[in-house]
């Protein structure tokens with residue numbers, strides 16, 4: 001097995017230290033930082049994501065794989081910066097106002113990072129104003145809102161309205177998700193996209209950024 | 214345009230007039246009788262409101278219906294009532310529901326009878342030119358003469374006053390209810406009547422009514438019904454949304470549950486050979502949302518952070534004013550709650566088992582949708598709500614069902630294969646919470662499900678031998694495990710994931726409360742220092758070994774097989790032999806409150822004595838939650 005395949009395999013098993021060691025080995029072998037990231041780490045995360053979509057692996061496995069990814073990234077980060085490898089796009093994520101559930105949102109964030117997106121996490125109980133301010137500050141491509149309560153999902157409409165009021169609606173893609181969110185709800189509040197799980201959410205976000213790039 | 218809707222259930226048919234474009238669910242809600250189930254509140258998410266169109270016209274199937282119904286089912290005419298809209302005269306058919314097997318009896322309580330509501334017979338002097346004092350003072354004085362000073366009333370409530378004005382004139386004997394220093398109710402007295410009270414467990418899913426004789430404390434009749442607000446959703450949040458979003462929703466939900474309780478009490482009285490107006494007190498224990506809805510007070514602010522209820526304290530009201538009785542005598546006691554998500558039902562349960570008096574440390578768990586947990590004893594109590602969700606009540610499980618006749622309630626393995634038992638012993642129609650937990654335990658033991666929750670692939674299954682491998686199947690959505698192939702009852706991979714989410718919430722709640730206790734409770738008789746520190750070992754809540762007893766409350770807690778619950782990591786193994794099935798402890802608490810002022814005070818004390826732990830602001834809960842999603846390793 002090649003070192004890149006090793007990285008992917010260790011990451012899928014959630015073995016943080018081995019993943020990091022394999023990344024270091026790949027660096028020593030002279031493999032380009034971008035390839036280590038994309039064909040090693042991101043390739044592994046992508047397989048985990050696909051399995052998660054099919055319910056073959058679940059939340060704990062995704063979390064430990066994501067932890068392995070972050071550990072593996074440590075030695076790679078300075079090299080990526082000096083090689084000028086850019087993120088594929090910027091996402092602002094948060095759980096909407098009134099709602100404090102964040103496990104699903106955190107998974108979405110990890111999956112998006114695993115696809116090479118830069119993700120700014122505003123945490124929980126995030127008001128429409130804060131989404132708008134962060135989008136301005138970070139020149140975001142995508143806003144991702146999470147809600148787990150049928151009473152707080154209506155807050156997502158306020159986020160859409162907030163971007164309209166700020167005159168930024170046509171520049172930004174608004175994604176919504178969480179257990180009670182359906183496609184028809186997404187359409188009804190004038191948001192752009194919804195996905196049933198974190199891996200599909202990351203795929204959709206990458207597709208959006210690729211189109212606008 | 215108006216159309217006619219005919220609903221068939223077994224041999225029974227009912228009819229109503231409906232509007233074109235109206236949702237079928239909304240129309241079916243208007244038909245009285247057996248309520249339609251809509252656990253997700255009619256949002257097209259759960260698929261439980263399915264009906265079959267026999268003839269007539271509905272709107273074409275929506276995308277969500279194509280997801281939740283197979284193409285074969287759609288071809289047969291199955292639809293989701295919440296999404297289908299009326300498009301002409303029509304006839305729909307619905308499977309008949311079995312009788313609900315609801316746990317009714319609480320533990321027997323040894324109580325000194327000292328009711329908080331006193332019902333007394335007085336005769337008033339009619340008044341004269343020499344004594345022109347008003348009826349109000351006359352009544353208060355007559356009652357004061359019959360009661361110990363601390364119970365003497367100071368005030369006459371309006372419903373009683375309205376009766377008094379007419380009744381006082383004809384010199385007849387009057388029966389008055391006195392509670393909380395007030396005359397709550399009044400009517401003409403009769404010869405040979407009895408003094409009865411009703412303790413109500415007002416659950417989101419079920420309502421249980423216990424009728425007691427106040428003189429003896431004897432329970433005369435019990436009855437239970439599914440909550441008539443059910444078609445507005447299975448959980449409290451859906452009910453809150455319905456109250457807020459549907460015009461007139463709050464009043465609709467209030468009216469439904471009030472008249473349901475009123476009818477249940479009247480029927481119970483009749484069953485005991487008494488009249489409804491012989492009931493002088495109704496004590497109600499429900500979760501905070503249910504109490505708000507019953508009082509007609511908007512629960513809206515409960516549903517979002519920072520989760521603020523409008524009221525929590527004990528209230529004593531006229532039952533007629535609340536719509537709980539159609540006669541003016543009866544008083545209603547709304548028992549106190551602790552927080553937005555640890556309500557009067559839990560407080561009443563804690564009071565019934567005497568949690569605050571117990572030495573050592575005890576766990577008290579209500580295994581319902583809200584998953585409330587209390588932990589402690591004499592030194593103090595911590596309480597939280599883990600929001601486990603309705604998986605163990607059958608919602609969100611493809612072939613899931615509530616605890617009704619025909620639900621698979623137990624699953625086990627024998628030499629020659631998988632066996633199961635159903636509620637009522639009738640042919641299986643679905644799987645309820647205890648059956649779900651048993652089934653997962655069995656599948657874990659035989660290797661068809663891994664510790665991670667994954668159903669093994671076909672190759673791995675065949676290595677387990679032909680009998681076991683035969684239990685594994687597949688449909689277009691992925692692998693599944695058969696419980697009864699002929700009747701089409703199985704667990705899907707998604708069902709197992711849903712069970713993992715629910716059981717992990719309870720398990721992590723236990724771990725978190727035990728860990729909090731080390732710093733938040735006085736350590737007089739608590740576990741050894743440091744016992745609760747460190748991460749949880751596979752499925753075992755750290756420090757659980759030092760817990761003295763585990764009370765399991767709620768209907769599902771009584772059916773549960775503790776070994777299976779331990780096997781799937783819902784409960785810590787060290788507590789398996791310390792389980793006390795508390796049954797319907799909140800009902801028992803409500804009955805006790807009718808009989809004894811001390812018990813009403815005990816409910817309030819349980820609230821004051823407990824500290825609410827908000828899990829959403831705790832990082833350790835999240836860690837414990839994710840850890841607890843895995844199943845414990847095979848021993």
Ligand code: B12
Pocket residue numbers: 059098099100101102103104105107108144145146147148149150151175176177178179180194195196197198199201448449450451516518554582583598599600601602603604711714715718828829830835838
């Ligand atoms: C864990 C949990 C909690 C934890 C939260 C911990 C935390 N920090 O997140 C605690 C115990 C604190 C909690 C509290 C409450 N909870 Co809660 N909780 C749950 C539970 C058990 C699991 C939720 C979860 O984490 N799922 C796992 C994740 C991975 O799934 P997910 O969030 O759906 O995310 C996936 C997708 O939806 C998607 N996704 C998520 N976000 C986004 C965003 C975008 C943009 C996209 C594209 C996709 C996407 O990707 C994710 C991964 O694939 C559910 C019940 C259940 N069994 O599901 C109840 C549940 C969500 N809670 C509920 C309630 C009512 C509450 C409370 C309000 C009251 C209570 N105690 O009962 C409180 C207070 C809430 C608060 N503080 O905000 C209800 C909501 C009911 C309703 N009709 O809305 C539920 C359904 C339980 C129930 N039926 O009663 N809860």
